[in-house]
Amino acid sequence: MALLEVKDLKVRVEEREILHGLNLTVNEGEIHAIMGPNGSGKSTLSHVIAGKPGYEVTDGQILFRGEDLLEMSPDMRAAKGVFLAFQYPVEIPGVATMNFLRTALNAQRKARGESEYSTPDFLKKVREVSKSLNIPQDMLKRGVNVGFSGGEKKRNEVLQMALFEPSLCILDEMDSGLDIDALRIAADGVNALHSPKRAMVVITHYQRLLNYIVPDIVHVMSKGRVVKSGGKELALELEASGYAQFEDAA
Amino acid sequence: MNVAVAKTGKGRAVSDLFTSAEGRLPGSPAVVAVRREAFETYERLGLPHRRIEEWKYTDLRALVGEVLPLAAAPDAAALKRAADAVKAHAITGARKLVLVDGVFAADLSDVKALASEAGFGTSREALEKDAGLLKTASTDAVIALNAAMATDGVVLSIADGAQLSAPIQIIHIATAASASTFTRSQVKVGNGARATIIETFVAADAKAYQVNDAVIVTIGDNADVAHIRLMDDAPDAVNITSQFVTVGANTKLNFFNMTTGAAVSRLQGFITLAGEGSELLVNGANLLQKTEHGDTTLVVDHAVPNCVSREVFRAVLDDRAHSVFQGRIIVRPDAQKTDGKMMIRALLLSDEAEADNKPELEIFADDVSCGHGATAGALDDSLLFYLKARGLPEKQAQALLIQAFVGEAIEQIADDGLREHVIGIAERWLERRS
Numbered sequence: 001m002a003l004l005e006v007k008d009l010k011v012r013v014e015e016r017e018i019l020h021g022l023n024l025t026v027n028e029g030e031i032h033a034i035m036g037p038n039g040s041g042k043s044t045l046s047h048v049i050a051g052k053p054g055y056e057v058t059d060g061q062i063l064f065r066g067e068d069l070l071e072m073s074p075d076m077r078a079a080k081g082v083f084l085a086f087q088y089p090v091e092i093p094g095v096a097t098m099n100f101l102r103t104a105l106n107a108q109r110k111a112r113g114e115s116e117y118s119t120p121d122f123l124k125k126v127r128e129v130s131k132s133l134n135i136p137q138d139m140l141k142r143g144v145n146v147g148f149s150g151g152e153k154k155r156n157e158v159l160q161m162a163l164f165e166p167s168l169c170i171l172d173e174m175d176s177g178l179d180i181d182a183l184r185i186a187a188d189g190v191n192a193l194h195s196p197k198r199a200m201v202v203i204t205h206y207q208r209l210l211n212y213i214v215p216d217i218v219h220v221m222s223k224g225r226v227v228k229s230g231g232k233e234l235a236l237e238l239e240a241s242g243y244a245q246f247e248d249a250a
Numbered sequence: 251m252n253v254a255v256a257k258t259g260k261g262r263a264v265s266d267l268f269t270s271a272e273g274r275l276p277g278s279p280a281v282v283a284v285r286r287e288a289f290e291t292y293e294r295l296g297l298p299h300r301r302i303e304e305w306k307y308t309d310l311r312a313l314v315g316e317v318l319p320l321a322a323a324p325d326a327a328a329l330k331r332a333a334d335a336v337k338a339h340a341i342t343g344a345r346k347l348v349l350v351d352g353v354f355a356a357d358l359s360d361v362k363a364l365a366s367e368a369g370f371g372t373s374r375e376a377l378e379k380d381a382g383l384l385k386t387a388s389t390d391a392v393i394a395l396n397a398a399m400a401t402d403g404v405v406l407s408i409a410d411g412a413q414l415s416a417p418i419q420i421i422h423i424a425t426a427a428s429a430s431t432f433t434r435s436q437v438k439v440g441n442g443a444r445a446t447i448i449e450t451f452v453a454a455d456a457k458a459y460q461v462n463d464a465v466i467v468t469i470g471d472n473a474d475v476a477h478i479r480l481m482d483d484a485p486d487a488v489n490i491t492s493q494f495v496t497v498g499a500n501t502k503l504n505f506f507n508m509t510t511g512a513a514v515s516r517l518q519g520f521i522t523l524a525g526e527g528s529e530l531l532v533n534g535a536n537l538l539q540k541t542e543h544g545d546t547t548l549v550v551d552h553a554v555p556n557c558v559s560r561e562v563f564r565a566v567l568d569d570r571a572h573s574v575f576q577g578r579i580i581v582r583p584d585a586q587k588t589d590g591k592m593m594i595r596a597l598l599l600s601d602e603a604e605a606d607n608k609p610e611l612e613i614f615a616d617d618v619s620c621g622h623g624a625t626a627g628a629l630d631d632s633l634l635f636y637l638k639a640r641g642l643p644e645k646q647a648q649a650l651l652i653q654a655f656v657g658e659a660i661e662q663i664a665d666d667g668l669r670e671h672v673i674g675i676a677e678r679w680l681e682r683r684s
């Protein structure tokens with residue numbers, strides 16, 4: 001059974017159809033890349049998978065291990081193992097990062113019927129992960145993303161991903177705003193999570209990221225559809241020739 | 251008299267309240283005369299109602315109806331229940347002064363430990379001497395009623411230069427159902443003194459009771475005072491508290507109030523900045539749910555130049571709760587260079603909740619910087635979604651954001667342990683949400 005199956009998905013935002021029948025199948029262990037011009041619907045797809053309100057699914061299905069994802073609340077999806085690293089992570093003043101991480105991790109574990117982490121175990125885990133991602137401890141004392149630089153916010157998303165150990169990781173433009181060193185560290189973090197049981201969907205505009213996180217399959221999205229899929233060489237092709245060739249196909 | 255009977259609407263003569271209680275009210279003959287006069291004032295005015303400007307949004311005749319009879323003095327069983335409540339609500343390290351059903355309970359209090367650092371007596375003792383405690387510059391009906399009926403309270407006096415090593419916590423415990431308590435306390439803080447005073451209002455199994463409390467606070471010069479009031483009375487109780495605060499020169503007063511209980515409550519504070527160079531910080535948080543009505547009415551009177559006042563009032567309103575904030579800043583003609591700001595922030599968790607705000611500036615000096623602002627809104631959907639996408643169920647995601655909102659007020663409490671205690675009360679309020 002596929003880990004994620006998006007079938008003929010049609011989505012509207014404020015009366016306007018953004019996704020016009022999108023298909024995507026992701027199996028355990030695979031790394032997928034989604035590329036496509038601005039406004040082609042990449043973030044919309046990721047939001048609908050995560051369960052963000054404001055999107056109307058008018059047709060199609062999203063199955064996660066065969067279960068209807070669209071029937072689940074966002075927190076349920078998270079507990080089942082869906083994780084979206086946001087393109088624009090929000091700032092949450094007054095909610096300390098540490099408290100947030102622990103509350104979220106334990107909420108997911110509780111929903112899955114697992115025991116909650118003890119404080120020392122939790123702290124140990126956070127320390128390990130944040131160290132490997134080069135995230136200073138005092139950043140974790142601040143409000144969630146409050147005053148974080150663009151790159152720090154992205155690293156904080158990868159940190160959460162590493163902590164929650166989801167089975168499907170969707171990374172929406174993780175590379176935007178990261179300097180070259182930070183990109184390498186974040187990509188290493190993502191690669192470290194890669195396992196035969198876990199799949200990654202990497203949304204990006206730049207082939208460069210795919211040198212670090214090497215995809216099995218590259219999809220081109222245009223105007224709300226996947227218009228072409230291929231191997232990692234497709235990314236190089238896009239880098240050379242741009243999206244113009246696909247505009248008509250859509 | 252007939253008029254008074256009509257006012258209660260329940261056939262009980264208003265004066266019964268007083269005559270049936272009079273035998274229990276402490277006081278010399280002179281004090282009795284003052285009480286009688288106060289009661290006559292109350293009888294004449296009756297419970298405040300919406301046609302009285304200051305009570306426009308908190309119509310006690312409609313919300314409360316009548317004043318319940320005076321609670322009996324606590325018996326052994328009541329004191330035992332109160333002792334359990336003290337355990338549950340005492341702040342670690344604080345020196346406790348406990349009032350049970352309006353009567354000082356020496357056995358539950360830390361009078362000895364306190365004696366080395368502050369002067370202490372009961373209001374009962376003070377009233378056996380003279381009526382000084384009963385006099386305040388207000389003709390408000392609930393204050394007059396308090397003067398007439400006050401059974402007890404604490405009289406604290408912190409000497410010049412005293413640096414209290416531990417906070418003092420005055421704990422009001424209600425054990426009697428369907429009865430009223432009237433307490434009146436006095437706190438004097440000397441020049442250069444440093445003190446933290448906490449007031450806690452809780453129930454020990456009591457239901458549907460009424461609290462009418464009055465506190466008179468006088469702070470000298472160069473003092474540093476933290477005053478924290480935590481009103482967590484039973485959900486069907488009534489709490490009306492009146493505060494009269496006078497602040498000397500170059501003094502810092504940090505006042506924090508949190509309302510998490512009572513069906514109907516009002517805190518009315520009259521704070522006078524009477525000495526130059528002082529700083530007043532007020533942070534209020536009214537956490538209201540169901541059909542609770544919570545009113546904070548504060549008058550900050552800048553009587554002299556060069557004082558700063560900062561008031562931030564927060565309300566978290568769920569279900570059909572109703573919050574009222576009336577804030578008046580008065581700047582007297584002499585009070586040049588006054589810096590007075592007032593901010594009202596409401597977090598609406600339900601469409602049916604209601605917030606009435608009435609900020610007023612009465613400025614009679616020309617070289618001042620004063621202002622007020624207000625915001626009201628729901629929880630931010632994009633923040634809620636972020637938290638839910640990380641696995642937090644709706645209620646828990648809301649709770650984190652509400653805590654963050656209230657936390658901005660709680661942060662103003664300097665002491666770590668005290669802050670944790672207050673956060674705990676807010677968390678219990680969140681758990682009560684349906």
Ligand SMILES: Nc1ncnc2c1ncn2[C@@H]1O[C@H](COP(=O)(O)OP(=O)(O)OP(=O)(O)O)[C@@H](O)[C@H]1O
Nearest residue numbers: 013014018036037038039040041042043044045054
């Ligand atoms: N809330 C919204 N209201 C109106 N239009 C929206 C909304 N969200 C997305 N859209 C529109 O949907 C289209 C797809 O947007 P989306 O953010 O999914 O694109 P994207 O492929 O992620 O682009 P980018 O590469 O710039 O991140 C755009 O035309 C956008 O304007």
Ligand SMILES: [Mg+2]
Nearest residue numbers: 042043044087
């Ligand atoms: Mg996007």
